[in-house]
Each structure stands twice: as C-alpha cells, then as structure tokens.
Amino acid sequence: MTQFLALIGRVFLAFLRHTGRLVTFSAVALYNMVLPPYYGRTLSRQMIEIGYYSLPVVGLTAIFSGMVLALQSHTGFARFSAEGAVATVVVISLTRELGPVLAGLMVAGRVGAAMAAEIGTMRVTEQIDALVTLSTNPFKYLIAPRLLAAVLMLPALVLVADIVGVFGGYLVGVYKLGFNPANYIQRTWEYLQPLDVISGLVKAGVFGFIIALMGCYNGYHSKGGAQGVGSATRNAVVSASILILTFNYLITELFFAQ
Amino acid sequence: MTSPQPKIRIDNVHKAFGKKKVLDGVSLTVSKGESLVIIGGSGTGKSVLLKCILGLMQPDRGAIQVDGEELTTLSTRERERVMHKFGMLFQGAALFDSLPVWQNVAFGLLQLGRMSRAQAKELAVEKLRSVGLKADVADLFPSELSGGMQKRVGLARAIAEKPEIIFFDEPTTGLDPIMADVINELIIDCAKDLGATTLSITHDMASARKIADRVAMLWEGRIIWEGPAADVFNSGNPYVDQFVHGRAHGPITDNAGR
Ligand SMILES: Nc1ncnc2c1ncn2[C@@H]1O[C@H](COP(=O)(O)OP(=O)(O)O)[C@@H](O)[C@H]1O
Ligand SMILES: [Mg+2]
Numbered sequence: 001m002t003q004f005l006a007l008i009g010r011v012f013l014a015f016l017r018h019t020g021r022l023v024t025f026s027a028v029a030l031y032n033m034v035l036p037p038y039y040g041r042t043l044s045r046q047m048i049e050i051g052y053y054s055l056p057v058v059g060l061t062a063i064f065s066g067m068v069l070a071l072q073s074h075t076g077f078a079r080f081s082a083e084g085a086v087a088t089v090v091v092i093s094l095t096r097e098l099g100p101v102l103a104g105l106m107v108a109g110r111v112g113a114a115m116a117a118e119i120g121t122m123r124v125t126e127q128i129d130a131l132v133t134l135s136t137n138p139f140k141y142l143i144a145p146r147l148l149a150a151v152l153m154l155p156a157l158v159l160v161a162d163i164v165g166v167f168g169g170y171l172v173g174v175y176k177l178g179f180n181p182a183n184y185i186q187r188t189w190e191y192l193q194p195l196d197v198i199s200g201l202v203k204a205g206v207f208g209f210i211i212a213l214m215g216c217y218n219g220y221h222s223k224g225g226a227q228g229v230g231s232a233t234r235n236a237v238v239s240a241s242i243l244i245l246t247f248n249y250l251i252t253e254l255f256f257a258q
Numbered sequence: 259m260t261s262p263q264p265k266i267r268i269d270n271v272h273k274a275f276g277k278k279k280v281l282d283g284v285s286l287t288v289s290k291g292e293s294l295v296i297i298g299g300s301g302t303g304k305s306v307l308l309k310c311i312l313g314l315m316q317p318d319r320g321a322i323q324v325d326g327e328e329l330t331t332l333s334t335r336e337r338e339r340v341m342h343k344f345g346m347l348f349q350g351a352a353l354f355d356s357l358p359v360w361q362n363v364a365f366g367l368l369q370l371g372r373m374s375r376a377q378a379k380e381l382a383v384e385k386l387r388s389v390g391l392k393a394d395v396a397d398l399f400p401s402e403l404s405g406g407m408q409k410r411v412g413l414a415r416a417i418a419e420k421p422e423i424i425f426f427d428e429p430t431t432g433l434d435p436i437m438a439d440v441i442n443e444l445i446i447d448c449a450k451d452l453g454a455t456t457l458s459i460t461h462d463m464a465s466a467r468k469i470a471d472r473v474a475m476l477w478e479g480r481i482i483w484e485g486p487a488a489d490v491f492n493s494g495n496p497y498v499d500q501f502v503h504g505r506a507h508g509p510i511t512d513n514a515g516r
C-alpha cells in the first residue's frame with residue numbers, strides 16, 4: 001500500500017518536473033523568437049519544409065474529408081428531408097473543425113516527428129553542444145525558426161485545406177448527388193460567417209506552435225543514442241496529437257460557447 | 259608580479275548525476291601555452307569535466323576560471339563572449355550534417371556576420387588545407403567523409419576562429435594508428451601556430467605521450483596524479499602505472515568490485 005502511494009507520488013512529481021521543464025522551455029523559446037538575432041535562412045527553409053512540402057498530404061486529407069462529409073451528411077440528412085443543408089454542413093465543419101484538426105494531426109506526424117528526430121540526433125551526436133561552443137544559441141538557431149515557421153505556415157495550410165475540402169464536397173455534391181453547381185456554391189457561401197474561418201485559422205496557429213514545441217522539446221531533451229531519438233520522435237507525435245485535440249476543444253469553447 | 263595567472267583554473271569541481279558522483283573534487287590548473295592531457299578510463303568523467311569547463315553542463319559545486327574570470331556564474335550572453343576564446347574538437351567530430359563541409363568550418367565566422375559568404379568559404383578552404391584536406395572536400399557533406407577526414411574537418415572548425423584555448427575530447431579514438439598519429443601531429447602544429455593552450459582527454463597513451471607537456475590522471479572523480487609528460491611511465495603511482503601499461507590486474511581493477 002505504501003509502495004503504491006509512493007509510486008503515485010513519484011509519478012506526480014515526475015509530471016510536475018516535466019511540466020515545469022516544458023514551461024521553462026517554451027518561455028525561453030518564445031523569448032528567443034522575439035529578440036534578435038534572427039536566422040532568416042533557417043526560417044525560410046523551415047517554412048518551405050512545413051508549408052510547401054506538407055501540401056500534398058494536407059490536400060489529400062482535406063479533399064477526401066470534404067467528399068465523405070458531403071456523402072455522409074446527404075445520406076444522414078435525407079432521413080429528415082434536409083439534404084439542402086449539405087453544402088453548409090460541409091463548409092462549416094471544414095473551416096471550424098476538420099480543416100485545422102486534420103491538418104494539425106497530419107503535420108504533427110510529418111513535421112513534428114522530423115523535428116524531434118533531427119534535433120534529437122543533433123543532441124546525441126553532440127551537434128547541439130558544438131553549436132554552443134561556436135557561440136551560437138541553439139534556441140535561436142534551431143528552435144525559434146521552427147516555432148515561427150510552424151505558427152506562420154499552419155494557418156496557410158489550413159486555408160488551403162478549407163478550399164480543397166469544400167471543393168471535394170462540391171465534386172461529390174454535384175457529380176454524385178446531383179446538386180445544381182451554382183446552387184451548391186451559393187449554399188456554401190450563404191451561411192458561412194467570417195468567425196467560422198477565423199476561429200479555424202487561430203486554431204491552426206496554436207496547433208502549429210504545439211507541433212513545433214513538442215518536436216523541439218522532445219528532440220532537445222532526448223538522450224541515449226538511437227533509442228532515445230526514437231522515443232523522442234514518438235513522444236513528440238503522441239503529445240502533439242493529444243494537445244491538439246485538447247486545445248481544439250478549449251479554443252472552440254472560447255469562440256463559440258455562450 | 260608574482261607567478262603568472264594560470265590560463266585555466268579548476269578548483270574543487272563536483273558533479274553528480276542523481277546518486278552517481280562523477281566528479282568528486284577535481285582541481286587543476288593549466289598555464290598559458292601549455293598542453294595538458296587528462297588520462298583516465300572510459301566512463302571516469304573526462305568528457306563531463308570538459309563539458310563543465312565549456313559550460314555545457316553546470317557543475318554542482320566548485321570554481322572554474324579562465325584568465326581569472328569565473329565562468330560558472332556567467333549569464334548566457336556573457337558566456338557567448340567567453341566562448342570565442344574556446345575551440346573544441348568533439349569525440350565524434352559533431353559536424354553539422356545538414357551543412358556542407360565548408361559551412362561547418364566557417365560556421366563561427368558566418369555567425370559573426372563580419373564577412374561575406376564568399377570570403378568565409380575562401381577562409382574555410384584555407385583552414386581545410388592547413389589540416390591536410392583538399393579544396394574539393396569543401397562542398398561535400400559530413401556523411402560523405404571517412405572518420406579521419408571528419409576529425410580533420412572538426413579540427414579545422416575548432417581552430418577557424420583562432421581560439422586561445424582548444425579542447426580535444428579523445429581526438430584519436432576510433433582511428434587507425436597511422437591516422438591517429440597524423441591527427442596528433444596536426445594538433446601539435448595547430449596549437450603551436452596559434453600559440454594556444456590545449457586541454458586534451460584521452461585513454462590513448464601513444465597520443466598522450468606525443469601531445470602532452472603535462473599529464474594528469476582522473477580516477478574516481480579526482481585527479482590522483484599529475485606531472486610532466488616525461489614522468490608518466492615511471493610515476494611511482496600504482497594506479498597510473500597500471501593504466502599507462504594497460505595491465506588487466508592492479509589497484510584500479512582490484513577495487514572495481516563495486
Ligand atoms: N547527461 C548525463 N546524464 C547522466 N549521466 C551522465 C551524463 N553524462 C555523462 N554521464 C555519466 O557520467 C559518467 C562519465 O561520463 P563521461 O565523462 O562521458 O566518461 P568518459 O571519461 O569516458 O568521457 C558516465 O558513467 C556517464 O554515464
Ligand atoms: Mg568521453
């Protein structure tokens with residue numbers, strides 16, 4: 001029994017220690033993101049890596065989500081003769097929820113994992129130590145550009161996902177469900193409000209921060225060779241995914257709960 | 259003036275990881291222009307000692323001074339300034355694998371932003387030549403080089419900013435005997451050219467004998483012997499004797515039933 005309590009205590013203490021370390025890490029990272037010097041070269045490379053090279057995966061996710069949304073809502077709403085709402089449902093679900101969440105999760109798998117693996121390898125091969133001995137702050141050189149790039153690029157990706165997703169819904173709506181094209185587009189715009197899109201983009205920015213933070217944090221603190229880098233990568237993806245879903249709820253509540 | 263100020267002074271440095279004491283009161287001084295080699299078995303804390311001096315790890319207790327300036331209490335920014343005095347060759351070379359060789363060598367110079375990229379590249383090629391590498395290596399990536407070449411590039415990077423103090427972490431480990439000797443000679447030449455003070459750690463006695471003016475032996479977290487390099491093979495200290503002659507039996511292994 002005491003053993004069990006001791007275990008709970010240990011787990012709790014470890015949790016506090018990790019939380020404290022993460023908060024410190026974020027604060028130092030943010031501080032270094034704002035103050036010069038800036039590493040433009042790393043920033044632009046990361047922006048291309050995160051924004052441009054994630055386009056295929058995010059685009060494919062979005063188009064199929066839009067398509068399946070149209071199909072599902074059509075068959076579902078047919079039960080109470082509300083098929084007309086398909087276009088509206090597609091666009092609102094995409095902009096508010098599915099765009100940011102799916103893009104966030106896909107980018108967490110793609111980019112967060114890569115950041116953790118790259119920075120983790122740099123840690124265990126002493127490349128981060130080497131940076132310090134060359135009078136370069138690793139937070140500025142490695143972490144700040146990644147955070148900034150993710151915060152900037154995720155909203156852009158989500159905007160693309162919104163458009164591609166709506167287009168997917170349109171394809172199914174028009175070519176499979178027989179909607180009139182002009183009518184479908186009009187229905188898409190009719191009930192859409194700026195806040196639907198804006199809330200999605202705000203979510204995207206937050207998710208971008210979470211993804212880069214988890215990737216960098218886990219990589220930076222990885223230890224013990226290849227195995228350490230492996231678990232850093234896994235932790236980065238898992239923790240980013242869970243945090244994305246958590247913050248998705250919190251931000252939704254912030255925007256839409258009366 | 260009394261006796262000249264030592265270049266590096268380490269006083270009663272302690273470092274533990276959890277319950278494991280690695281450094282248990284290390285004291286050492288290195289005079290200007292001297293080459294001190296610290297010998298000791300694997301896992302005795304040689305790298306930890308170097309990292310404490312470089313500020314990559316914070317010692318639990320003790321003082322570390324360079325040119326009379328205390329390092330353990332410096333802020334991150336002040337430390338960056340002091341870092342310009344240091345060059346470090348890491349055990350695994352720790353080259354940045356995302357950058358071509360010349361950008362590795364010129365990394366510190368490029369960060370300072372005082373020269374154009376073309377100038378920096380020219381300088382990098384010159385440094386590469388001084389460690390016996392041809393100009394065409396400059397555009398390769400570190401992963402395309404052999405271990406010996408990586409060490410040479412690491413050395414070129416360490417000396418590129420003309421440091422006053424150079425640290426070598428097991429410079430010859432993992433190299434064949436001939437390449438090891440080549441690296442030894444490069445170390446001696448580079449240090450002489452720069453008039454630098456060097457602190458090396460190794461368990462390769464051939465290397466220690468070649469590059470050392472003075473030798474110190476680290477065992478169980480303390481310096482148990484130090485003296486001129488010429489005395490190391492007849493030190494009269496049974497621990498040193500066992501180590502330098504590489505005997506399986508002796509006081510080091512007899513007490514190792516821990
Ligand atoms: N970051 C660290 N965390 C925990 N233990 C460490 C760390 N770095 C080194 N150690 C431990 O300190 C001891 C000395 O390591 P090190 O200085 O690398 O030995 P060596 O003399 O071979 O260079 C080892 O037992 C190692 O496990
Ligand atoms: Mg070592």
